[in-house]
Amino acid sequence: MPSASQIQINASRLQQRIQELAQIGKIGETGVCRLALSKEDREGVELVKSWMQEAGMEASIDPFANLIGVLKGSNPDAPILMLGSHVDSQPYGGRFDGAIGVLGAIEVVQTLVEEGITPECNIEVVAFCDEEGCRFNKGLFGVRGMTGKLEANELERTDKNGITRREALVQFGCDPADFESYVYQEGRIGAFLELHIEQGPVLESLDAPIGIVSGISGPLWLTVEMIGFAGHAGSVPMSMRQDALLGCAKIIVALNELVRQEPGAPTVGTVGSLSVFPDSRNIIPEKVSFTIDLRDIDLRRRNAVEAELLSVIENVSREHGLTYTIREDTNSEPRYCANWIKQSLHQEAALMGLTPPELMSGPFHDSLTMSYVCDYGMIFVRCLEGISHNPKEYASPEDITLGTELLYRTARRVATEKGGFQP
Ligand SMILES: [Zn+2]
Numbered sequence: 001m002p003s004a005s006q007i008q009i010n011a012s013r014l015q016q017r018i019q020e021l022a023q024i025g026k027i028g029e030t031g032v033c034r035l036a037l038s039k040e041d042r043e044g045v046e047l048v049k050s051w052m053q054e055a056g057m058e059a060s061i062d063p064f065a066n067l068i069g070v071l072k073g074s075n076p077d078a079p080i081l082m083l084g085s086h087v088d089s090q091p092y093g094g095r096f097d098g099a100i101g102v103l104g105a106i107e108v109v110q111t112l113v114e115e116g117i118t119p120e121c122n123i124e125v126v127a128f129c130d131e132e133g134c135r136f137n138k139g140l141f142g143v144r145g146m147t148g149k150l151e152a153n154e155l156e157r158t159d160k161n162g163i164t165r166r167e168a169l170v171q172f173g174c175d176p177a178d179f180e181s182y183v184y185q186e187g188r189i190g191a192f193l194e195l196h197i198e199q200g201p202v203l204e205s206l207d208a209p210i211g212i213v214s215g216i217s218g219p220l221w222l223t224v225e226m227i228g229f230a231g232h233a234g235s236v237p238m239s240m241r242q243d244a245l246l247g248c249a250k251i252i253v254a255l256n257e258l259v260r261q262e263p264g265a266p267t268v269g270t271v272g273s274l275s276v277f278p279d280s281r282n283i284i285p286e287k288v289s290f291t292i293d294l295r296d297i298d299l300r301r302r303n304a305v306e307a308e309l310l311s312v313i314e315n316v317s318r319e320h321g322l323t324y325t326i327r328e329d330t331n332s333e334p335r336y337c338a339n340w341i342k343q344s345l346h347q348e349a350a351l352m353g354l355t356p357p358e359l360m361s362g363p364f365h366d367s368l369t370m371s372y373v374c375d376y377g378m379i380f381v382r383c384l385e386g387i388s389h390n391p392k393e394y395a396s397p398e399d400i401t402l403g404t405e406l407l408y409r410t411a412r413r414v415a416t417e418k419g420g421f422q423p
């Protein structure tokens with residue numbers, strides 16, 4: 001373990017900021033709700049912006065609603081070192097998811113400035129807009145925007161109240177007409193580093209405060225709609241029903257069985273959202289729409305589960321007289337961290353007296369999108385019992401300090417070495 005004198009970042013300042021940000025959109029004692037582009041999100045972004053300025057950066061919000069802080073290097077034309085994560089949250093979220101990556105990155109820059117270190121390249125700290133994806137049912141919006149990867153009709157997606165993303169952006173003060181001129185040119189970003197809580201139980205089980213990510217497993221997101229026929233719950237005989245919810249229930253059970261087929265494999269599948277029409281006690285459900293989230297580090301295995309699931313949906317629909325549609329919302333392949341960044345992380349960690357294990361990430365992160373435009377690396381911080389997307393989410397100040405210190409040392413190394421970005 002590194003001694004206190006080895007820690008160069010200001011750990012108490014970082015903790016103070018984490019606690020202060022957690023007051024915005026606070027739910028209960030320890031939870032937060034800062035839905036993307038909401039009033040609370042805006043308040044959080046403004047607070048974080050003030051800390052960026054305090055740290056010595058110029059900060060602004062781009063048309064995708066990303067908050068970007070810039071620390072000028074001595075060679076501003078060199079490819080940028082980008083650091084960051086997100087400050088939006090789930091509706092029932094915790095204080096650390098995303099937040100430590102943004103606030104940790106600000107701490108990195110502030111420490112550099114206080115140490116009188118001028119980086120070779122510009123360092124940019126970004127709080128990406130809408131990583132979580134819960135409001136408009138599609139995440140990683142800001143990072144996909146700035147890297148030119150938005151899809152058609154994204155602005156017409158609506159939230160539960162019928163507000164489109166376009167309307168929400170405009171309300172936030174962003175103008176979608178400006179999108180194009182704010183996309184980063186190819187090659188402009190040299191590398192991306194993200195600090196994040198693990199959101200899983202692996203580091204805790206290894207008794208390791210921090211870990212180095214080897215890659216992010218690819219999520220497949222589907223929305224399935226099944227349509228049957230409504231009828232009186234008291235009069236239609238069981239054999240004559242076309243009950244869409246019953247069909248859906250069978251698919252939920254089947255998904256659970258399919259992802260457990262291979263013992264020890266990290267395959268996971270979840271139905272997390274369900275809506276029933278007409279949603280009445282004495283009407284046979286006519287229409288059910290539900291989401292499927294399927295992930296694996298091994299794309300072949302994930303594809304095999306998907307194929308089996310599709311045939312289950314087909315068979316169940318036939319059995320119950322249902323029609324169905326499947327919409328693919330997101331389909332990403334596993335993306336691996338750059339070897340040279342992992343090496344730098346391991347070497348800097350060793351200098352701190354640490355030997356962090358390598359692990360895969362099941363959840364996706366802003367890094368997933370960044371991986372298509374530059375090399376990336378990720379540091380994971382242990383979190384209590386692997387709990388996340390839950391107000392009970394917790395990472396200790398000591399562990400966050402170690403993760404941020406490693407981020408600081410690695411960023412300093414990459415940004416101060418001439419030609420620090422290795423192919
Ligand atoms: Zn996150």
